[in-house]
Amino acid sequence: MEFQVSNKAKIWTTVLMIVGIVFTGIGIVVASGHGHLGQQFMANLLSNSFFFFSIGLSALFFLALQYATETGWYAAIKRVIEAVAGYLPIGIGFMVITLLTLSFMHGAHIYQWMDSEVMTEGGSHYDELSAGKGAYLNLTFFWIRTAAYLAVYYIFWTGFKKRSRLQDENPDQAVDLHFKNYKKGALFLVFFAVFSSTSSWDWIMSIDIHWFSTLFGWYVFAGAWCSTMVVLVLLVIYLKKLGYLPKVNESHIHDLGKWTFATSFLWSYLWFSQYMLIWYANIPEETTYFLMRIENYKLMYFGLFFINFAFPMLILMSRDAKRNAGILTFVGLVILIGHWLDAWTMVMGGSMGPTANMGLLEIGMGLLFLGLFVRVILTNLSKAPLMAKNHPFLDESLHHEI
Amino acid sequence: MADTVIYAMYDDDEVLKAGAKKLVANGVKVTDVFSPFPIHGLDPIIGVKETRLGIMAFLYGLTGLMLATIGMNYFMVQDWPMNIGGKPSFSYLENFLAFVPISFEFTVLCAAHGMAITYLLRNKTIPGMPAENPDPRTTDDKFVMELRLSENGNFKATDLESMLKETGIVELDQKEIK
Numbered sequence: 001m002e003f004q005v006s007n008k009a010k011i012w013t014t015v016l017m018i019v020g021i022v023f024t025g026i027g028i029v030v031a032s033g034h035g036h037l038g039q040q041f042m043a044n045l046l047s048n049s050f051f052f053f054s055i056g057l058s059a060l061f062f063l064a065l066q067y068a069t070e071t072g073w074y075a076a077i078k079r080v081i082e083a084v085a086g087y088l089p090i091g092i093g094f095m096v097i098t099l100l101t102l103s104f105m106h107g108a109h110i111y112q113w114m115d116s117e118v119m120t121e122g123g124s125h126y127d128e129l130s131a132g133k134g135a136y137l138n139l140t141f142f143w144i145r146t147a148a149y150l151a152v153y154y155i156f157w158t159g160f161k162k163r164s165r166l167q168d169e170n171p172d173q174a175v176d177l178h179f180k181n182y183k184k185g186a187l188f189l190v191f192f193a194v195f196s197s198t199s200s201w202d203w204i205m206s207i208d209i210h211w212f213s214t215l216f217g218w219y220v221f222a223g224a225w226c227s228t229m230v231v232l233v234l235l236v237i238y239l240k241k242l243g244y245l246p247k248v249n250e251s252h253i254h255d256l257g258k259w260t261f262a263t264s265f266l267w268s269y270l271w272f273s274q275y276m277l278i279w280y281a282n283i284p285e286e287t288t289y290f291l292m293r294i295e296n297y298k299l300m301y302f303g304l305f306f307i308n309f310a311f312p313m314l315i316l317m318s319r320d321a322k323r324n325a326g327i328l329t330f331v332g333l334v335i336l337i338g339h340w341l342d343a344w345t346m347v348m349g350g351s352m353g354p355t356a357n358m359g360l361l362e363i364g365m366g367l368l369f370l371g372l373f374v375r376v377i378l379t380n381l382s383k384a385p386l387m388a389k390n391h392p393f394l395d396e397s398l399h400h401e402i
Numbered sequence: 403m404a405d406t407v408i409y410a411m412y413d414d415d416e417v418l419k420a421g422a423k424k425l426v427a428n429g430v431k432v433t434d435v436f437s438p439f440p441i442h443g444l445d446p447i448i449g450v451k452e453t454r455l456g457i458m459a460f461l462y463g464l465t466g467l468m469l470a471t472i473g474m475n476y477f478m479v480q481d482w483p484m485n486i487g488g489k490p491s492f493s494y495l496e497n498f499l500a501f502v503p504i505s506f507e508f509t510v511l512c513a514a515h516g517m518a519i520t521y522l523l524r525n526k527t528i529p530g531m532p533a534e535n536p537d538p539r540t541t542d543d544k545f546v547m548e549l550r551l552s553e554n555g556n557f558k559a560t561d562l563e564s565m566l567k568e569t570g571i572v573e574l575d576q577k578e579i580k
Contacts, residue, residue, distance in 0.1 A: 276499045280487060319456070401443050 020368025027361025053091030054224035059084035067185030075397035086380035208350035257322030264312035421569030466512025
């Protein structure tokens with residue numbers, strides 16, 4: 001059974017994108033008098049490019065995880081995971097455009113280490129601490145790393161996608177392809193274990209150039225993974241509501257709900273671990289990160305932690321809630337906004353600082369990206385049969401019952 | 403209360419499940435099933451009530467959280483204010499973050515132990531208690547279904563037995579209890 005993007009969905013995603021463009025336009029006009037429009041625009045572009053890219057990437061990670069662990073239950077919703085991971089090429093494109101533009105703008109006061117005035121002795125803004133990190137944070141090495149991350153992600157994604165379609169067409173090769181996926185999945189997890197951390201340091205943590213935290217990569221990754229699970233839940237509920245995926249039952253939705261619940265805890269755990277250790281040790285070079293955020297947007301910063309932690313914990317705790325489409329949709333949308341704000345504060349705290357605020361430009365760009373993201377995913381869904389064929393565990397998945 | 407109990411033994415859980423489905427469809431009440439492992443999907447067929455262990459786990463967790471908070475507030479703030487790493491504990495609220503890990507651990511400890519003990523008590527399987535299952539082989543590779551005559555007033559014992567025989571049983575046993 002093929003999925004068709006409904007006219008309603010086409011209209012809604014187009015409306016989202018148009019509203020996003022209009023808001024962004026008004027926001028640019030309003031902000032043009034302030035003198036840091038370039039920085040504001042690029043900071044928002046970076047946070048949105050990264051947030052939606054990381055959702056696609058975490059979907060690829062989740063797929064690889066299922067392959068490597070030889071999980072059975074997910075086989076019926078494999079195509080949904082692949083559709084979300086299918087945003088990856090476009091996400092990579094946005095990351096490249098954003099980072100290239102930033103490189104040409106000498107960092108646009110977001111990546112201070114891209115500015116030679118900061119990094120070379122005798123420059124007008126010379127900063128010894130930043131210059132000391134020059135061996136790692138310089139444009140050449142940064143681009144070598146970035147190219148390596150993106151190339152590896154892209155190559156693995158095309159491989160998984162190709163083998164998934166091959167499996168549909170060749171029943172006699174299904175098991176061989178499965179074991180190939182198993183090996184590639186395990187290999188991807190090895191790459192991802194390193195790259196998810198280092199890419200977060202390069203793209204996000206280097207904004208707060210004086211500050212460092214070893215668990216930052218896991219914190220970023222946990223937020224992205226949680227957002228991915230939310231997107232998967234919402235997508236499956238949406239497809240079920242339209243009458244697609246008749247074989248996907250309550251137990252699959254229950255499992256996706258559990259993943260949302262569990263990854264919310266993972267994210268909260270890492271957020272708190274980072275916060276508590278820095279609060280306890282109280283070393284000035286470490287506390288800067290939280291000082292910037294608490295001074296400039298205290299309510300939003302603690303509010304988003306509370307929302308992303310307490311909402312899924314209290315509401316999704318019971319078994320019935322994880323099987324209820326309405327509750328899952330509500331909690332999912334709330335924490336998706338929470339994680340989007342989390343990505344926003346990650347970028348803004350060290351770049352815009354006190355001048356950042358949630359205005360039309362910020363909301364507009366978020367809506368623009370959201371519209372595009374949803375449209376791309378729905379289009380991906382229509383390109384392949386919604387139910388994967390010949391997956392060795394498909395039968396197990398169809399009888400999934402918990 | 404005098405009652406007649408029929409034990410039907412199966413050597414395959416799927417056969418038992420199919421048999422239970424057929425019996426229940428005919429209006430027979432299956433009292434219980436003894437199995438070496440949980441049989442997925444059997445509970446709704448024979449009408450076992452959903453477990454309330456989760457609710458108990460939540461309550462035990464809350465108890466642990468409360469005990470940890472009361473304890474730490476007394477030990478670290480009221481009785482003997484501690485100064486750790488330059489953070490003097492004169493107020494529980496201002497040092498709340500430092501108490502979170504212990505609150506969390508104690509919550510988990512109480513929830514897990516409370517749940518395990520409740521489970522063992524409720525099933526009457528505390529170590530050393532006499533076994534209640536009808537046949538020791540149900541702890542190895544056999545499955546036993548229990549029917550009680552008192553719960554199946556519409557049927558005679560012979561009717562039940564003939565119905566059971568059609569479901570692929572390997573042994574049949576009948577017992578009178580007083």
